[in-house]
Amino acid sequence: MANFIQQALVAQTTQAIKAIYGTEFPASQITLQETRKEFEGHITVVVFPVTRVSRKSPEQTGTDIGNWLQENMPDIAGFNVIKGFLNISLSDSYWIGVANQQLLDDKFGIYPSNGKKLMVEYSSPNTNKPLHLGHIRNNLLGYSVAEILKAYGYEVVKANLVNDRGIHICKSMLAWKKFGNGETPASTGLKGDHLVGKYYVVFDKAYKKEIEHLKAQGSSEEEAKRNAPLMQEAQRMLQRWEAGDAEVLELWKTMNGWVYAGFETTYRQLGVDFDKFYYESDTYLLGKDIIQEGLDKGVFFKKEDNSVWIDLTDEGLDQKLVLRGDGTSVYITQDLGTAQLKYDEFKMDESIYVVGNEQDYHFKVLFLILKKLGKPWADGLFHLSYGMVDLPSGKMKSREGTVVDADDLMNEMLETAKARTEELGKTEGLTEEEKAALYNIIGMGALKYFLLKVDPKKRLLFDPAESVDFQGHTGPFIQYTHARIKSVLRKASFNKETAVGNPERLSPYEQDLIQSLANYPLVLEASAAEFSPAQLANYAYEVAKLYNKFYHEETILKAEDEEVRNFRLHLSASAARVISESMRLLGIQVPERM
Known part of the structure; x- marks a missing residue:
């Protein structure tokens, strides 16, 4: 329905009620809807609310209003009443006017700028493996939402926060260093993200063998996982990365470079793009100032081990750790800092996080903390939560037998x-x-x-x-x-x-x-x-x-x-x-x- 006919019908319906029943009726209580396909008509006026002033049956009330509207609105060709629904048919001349004027107007469907800025953050891949089926839904959803919002008049920033650090990245790096024999995307013909993903799997297989070996020697499952030589070596590599070790950083930059080239190919085939990239390697230390701000304001509290927490039990949640006792960050610390960084840089009115529904709790906590800290922009944060994507059993084989690779799916x-x-x-x-x-x-x-x-x-x-x-x-x-x-x-x-x-x-x-x-x-x-x-x-x-x-x-x-x-x-x-x-x-x- 075009807006102008809706507006005219609402205005005329209120006039009809006043003319027929001698009483003012608020326009806000006039409900219009498109006529259901099984009935004749184009627009339906819901007349049930009017019966309290007409003091007549819904059918008679609808007939009264329909007769008045047909006499006073030349665009109405006829009407019928089904119970409390007044179904109005508009004239051919009305629809010809819509087709020849509204639809042929060059500005049809084009919204002017609304003066607001909005960020849509999506994709958020890990640099230890290729994009998979879940990433496809994420990317397509984020990109489309951003384009729809642009068409509706927003200035939109498309952002991608890349998870490029941590123990999972070190696993791929260590496996390549130990078992890779200098392989590169050029020497293997593999996309860079697939090559790095291959060594993440290599690490996992070798790690599981070490766990089984230690368990056979009498270790418990937890002890074996903790004491496996490969895991300990990966953790030492992470410590060296955080300490700025030149050799580890060089390997990290090289392998991440391979992955980014691979991601770019996948993004190009998917048809998605980004205006701004954030990297966890740049943001993982952010948020500690916000933690101190929260302590000063009494929003957070310290426990005996010096860890910092927030109590959200009054909001139906629980107590949440926001900083470890040794002063190191947890995910929420970093996300608080990154949220502040994004706002400081772009000053957007709204920010949408496109992330799977397994993170629903995390975003409830994140947004609640920012509101409690008094951040004026926190009301504009929104988690666009989406569900998993499944494939019919046996329809597609994944490269590693666990998740369906995005490139493989697109090729299929x-x-x-x-x-x-x-x-x-x-x-x-x-x-x-x-x-x-x-x-x-x-x-x-x-x-x-x-x-x-x-x-x-x-x-x-x-x-x-x-x-x-x-x-x-x-x-x-x-x-x-x-x-x-x-x-x-x-x-x-x-x-x-x-x-x-x-x-x-x-x-x-x-x-x-x-x-x-x-x-x-x-x-x-x-x-x-x-x-x-x-x-x-x-x-x-x-x-x-x-x-x-x-x-x-x-x-x-x-x-x-x-x-x-x-x-x-x-x-x-x-x-x-x-x-x-x-x-x-x-x-x-x-x-x-x-």
């Missing part, structure tokens, strides 16, 4: 897209280069759409084969619809200068499509407000479905009346524009031809 998507596209004969007349580009657009579109159409909070099951169905609730179906529209426009030699048509009447298929297209600004607003690409994804599918109904039921190119033909061509172009823009905000390309 391209192969699946290639097989399905060729099977359906959708590559006729394309060069090999054009085919390769099309397989990439379809494969990545299928992956992205399948992961983004589901509410972020929900756990989801991703089936690569199902995602490349050209007839289902999928990215390729929407992409194919866009290519179909572009084909129609090419055959008609359509361009912006094509005369705008003004038909005498519209079919229900045209009305439904226009109404759906006019909803685009409202869907974008809702997606931005709720940080939910799923709303926009499902909307794009709805538009594609409605266009296909219109395409199959109505003649476009061979319409006898030129006014009808031109109107339908411009309507088709509007549908292509809305689909293309919706998909762009999801990070998905749409092809011009298939």
Whole structure:
């Protein structure tokens, strides 16, 4: 529904109530909704609340208001009342006006700057292994939310906090040093992140062997894990790193460099980018000043061992350690410092952390501490929590047998897209280069759409084969619809200068499509407000479905009346524009031809 018709209906409904029942009725209590598909109409007025002033049944109240509105609003063509719901049908002339004025306006769906700055932090990989399936959902979600917020008028900073230090990084470094024989990405042909990940696995296997050996000699499980020579050596390497040992730092820089090159390749194929990188190696000592500030304010307290804590039991949580007794940081210490650093640098109004739901508790604590410390920007912090991604059993093998590698999954998507596209004969007349580009657009579109159409909070099951169905609730179906529209426009030699048509009447298929297209600004607003690409994804599918109904039921190119033909061509172009823009905000390309 377009905003202006909503506003007009609310205003006119309050006037109707005053005229019919002689009483003022607050506009805030007038509820409008889109008419349900099984009923005739476009906009529904919920009349139940009005019965307290009408003192009549919901049906009679709806009929009274409907009659008054039809007499006083020329855009209303008719109405029906179902129980307490007044379903209003708008006139063909109204929808023609929406199509020819609102949808063809160059500024349609474009929001001006709202003057606010927002940071979206996503990805946050570890530099000891490649990105995996969980990272794919994280990256796609973060990128899409950032693009939606930009489209809604925010200035957006895309940030990536890289976990590039710690014992897990030292495990890969130590294993490469002991067992690597000088291997490099160049000498092996492996992406740098895969090479480093390989040695993380090598460490784990060798470490488990040492644990079993020590247990066989009588050690307990915990003793064996603690005393295994490899683990002790990795811990000494971490201590040398923190002390600034030149040899360890050089190896760390070299191996991290390999990983970053690998990550960049993966990010490029995923189609995501960042404006700012933060590195844990630069931030892990931050936060200690904030701990002292909290002690001075009485927000934190010390225990006998000098460790610093906060008591959150009044908030339904527990006591939380914020600094160890030996003065070393825990994760929350660093996150407090990094939050302050980000705000000091960018002064953003809001900051969104895109992190899996296993960290829900951590972010509750982090945000609560910052509020208790009196940070004025703490109210603008939000944890965009998302669920795990599962694959059907046996559908894909992971490189190490535990997690599904992002590069492997993307490559499988391209192969699946290639097989399905060729099977359906959708590559006729394309060069090999054009085919390769099309397989990439379809494969990545299928992956992205399948992961983004589901509410972020929900756990989801991703089936690569199902995602490349050209007839289902999928990215390729929407992409194919866009290519179909572009084909129609090419055959008609359509361009912006094509005369705008003004038909005498519209079919229900045209009305439904226009109404759906006019909803685009409202869907974008809702997606931005709720940080939910799923709303926009499902909307794009709805538009594609409605266009296909219109395409199959109505003649476009061979319409006898030129006014009808031109109107339908411009309507088709509007549908292509809305689909293309919706998909762009999801990070998905749409092809011009298939």
